[in-house]
Amino acid sequence: MYVKAILAVLLGSQAVNGQLAKLAREAGLEYFGTCIGEGNTNDQTYMNILRNLDEFDQVVPENGQKWDSLQPQQGNFNWGQGDIVANIARQNNQLLRCHTLTWHSQLPGWVRDGNWNRQTLTAVIETHIATVLRHYQGQCYHWDVVNEAADDNGNWRNSVFYRVLGTDFLPISFFAARQADPSTKLYYNDYNLEYNNAKTDITVEMVKIIQRAGAPIDGVGFQGHLIVGSTPSRQALANTLRRFTALGVEVAYTEVDIRHASLPPNQQALVTQGNDYANVVGSCLDVDGCIGFTVWGFTDKYSWIPHTFPGEGDAMLYDSNFGKKPAWTSVSSVLAAAATGGPSPPPTSPPPTNPPPTNPPPTNPPPSGGNCSGMWGQCGGQGWNGPTCCSQGTCQQQNPWYSQCL
Numbered sequence: 312m313y314v315k316a317i318l319a320v321l322l323g324s325q326a327v328n329g330q331l332a333k334l335a336r337e338a339g340l341e342y343f344g345t346c347i348g349e350g351n352t353n354d355q356t357y358m359n360i361l362r363n364l365d366e367f368d369q370v371v372p373e374n375g376q377k378w379d380s381l382q383p384q385q386g387n388f389n390w391g392q393g394d395i396v397a398n399i400a401r402q403n404n405q406l407l408r409c410h411t412l413t414w415h416s417q418l419p420g421w422v423r424d425g426n427w428n429r430q431t432l433t434a435v436i437e438t439h440i441a442t443v444l445r446h447y448q449g450q451c452y453h454w455d456v457v458n459e460a461a462d463d464n465g466n467w468r469n470s471v472f473y474r475v476l477g478t479d480f481l482p483i484s485f486f487a488a489r490q491a492d493p494s495t496k497l498y499y500n501d502y503n504l505e506y507n508n509a510k511t512d513i514t515v516e517m518v519k520i521i522q523r524a525g526a527p528i529d530g531v532g533f534q535g536h537l538i539v540g541s542t543p544s545r546q547a548l549a550n551t552l553r554r555f556t557a558l559g560v561e562v563a564y565t566e567v568d569i570r571h572a573s574l575p576p577n578q579q580a581l582v583t584q585g586n587d588y589a590n591v592v593g594s595c596l597d598v599d600g601c602i603g604f605t606v607w608g609f610t611d612k613y614s615w616i617p618h619t620f621p622g623e624g625d626a627m628l629y630d631s632n633f634g635k636k637p638a639w640t641s642v643s644s645v646l647a648a649a650a651t652g653g654p655s656p657p658p659t660s661p662p663p664t665n666p667p668p669t670n671p672p673p674t675n676p677p678p679s680g681g682n683c684s685g686m687w688g689q690c691g692g693q694g695w696n697g698p699t700c701c702s703q704g705t706c707q708q709q710n711p712w713y714s715q716c717l
């Protein structure tokens with residue numbers, strides 16, 4: 312007991328309390344993961360959290376496996392950046408989502424500006440995919456084979472691949488991937504599919520084109536780069552996911568972040584962010600064939616968003632000091648409810664303007680022997696009217712508005 316207490320202090324609360332992946336598996340998902348920025352791996356606090364298998368049991372390289380990183384010049388393959396996260400995953404027993412092959416962005420100039428015909432560009436795609444998949448053979452749980460082939464208006468994106476090959480670059484890429492590594496699941500991956508609009512329509516068409524060509528496609532990745540307050544409802548998201556599972560492919564959320572459109576967020580905005588996250592996770596839990604959930608980074612300390620959308624951000628589950636945000640609590644609660652078969656928790660209640668003095672968590676076991684929360688259930692917090700005791704585990708305060716049986 313004494314040794315455990317000391318260990319808990321030494322490891323820090325994040326390491327001890329990690330549970331998103333554990334709950335996700337209990338709830339029936341295959342994993343709960345995060346991308347890893349290759350440049351962040353010297354940050355020990357960051358690494359301690361993401362190495363916690365109970366928190367993240369799947370990882371994806373943020374940039375290292377993109378074409379400009381792996382084959383910057385024709386025929387010159389460079390594995391340094393791509394191997395960073397692959398090695399972390401292997402050492403830590405985490406699933407590796409691999410990202411990405413045929414994509415118009417982070418594409419080296421020699422491909423983007425080359426003077427290709429049908430035959431020569433097909434050979435370039437096939438060589439890249441075969442070489443990369445063989446290098447990572449047996450390591451990738453999924454590959455994002457084609458990324459972002461539709462533009463924001465729901466038209467085919469005007470990439471070198473589409474200009475030279477029309478839509479044939481889709482089956483060409485998927486055939487090449489299956490041939491090179493039959494053991495990995497092959498995904499099409501894109502953003503803004505969540506809004507069920509023209510872009511979603513063309514993506515449904517894309518899956519059909521690939522299938523009609525007889526090419527293998529196992530899944531569609533919903534990236535989930537969303538905005539606080541504009542995220543569709545749980546039911547609407549689930550309906551959109553089902554448009555794809557109806558085609559016989561699985562779906563996954565692959566790059567979720569939900570950004571504030573203005574900074575700093577006020578407390579209500581933090582609550583709305585938590586509810587938006589809960590809706591996205593909940594939609595996956597509601598759909599047979601939605602198999603996993605990946606966030607595009609977990610801390611506000613590191614994110615692509617401020618570079619692309621100046622003035623926006625704070626989109627992650629942990630703040631920039633690695634504290635858990637209300638959004639973390641929401642995600643944890645939705646997963647816990649599904650894991651224990653209970654009803655979904657109500658929307659997150661607003662945190663108090665000035666958090667009240669910290670009260671000790673309720674003691675265990677309950678004095679009355681009445682209804683208590685099960686493992687991972689909520690057992691206290693500001694505004695909480697439910698059970699304040701645990702039938703399993705101990706009630707532990709996570710923050711002033713949320714205590715949980717752990």
Ligand code: G3I
Pocket residue numbers: 373374416417502534566615
């Ligand atoms: O590595 C160079 C460095 O050498 C150079 O000094 C520096 C100067 O700007 O740039 C560095 O490269 C940057 C790279 O991230 C690594 O940090 C690029 O400029 C920057 O554009 C690149 O941004 C990445 C972005 O994809 C590019 O499209 C983000 O980190 C990455 O999070 C983002 O991820 C994409 C997914 O792959 C696909 N879906 C959308 C998602 C968000 O945009």
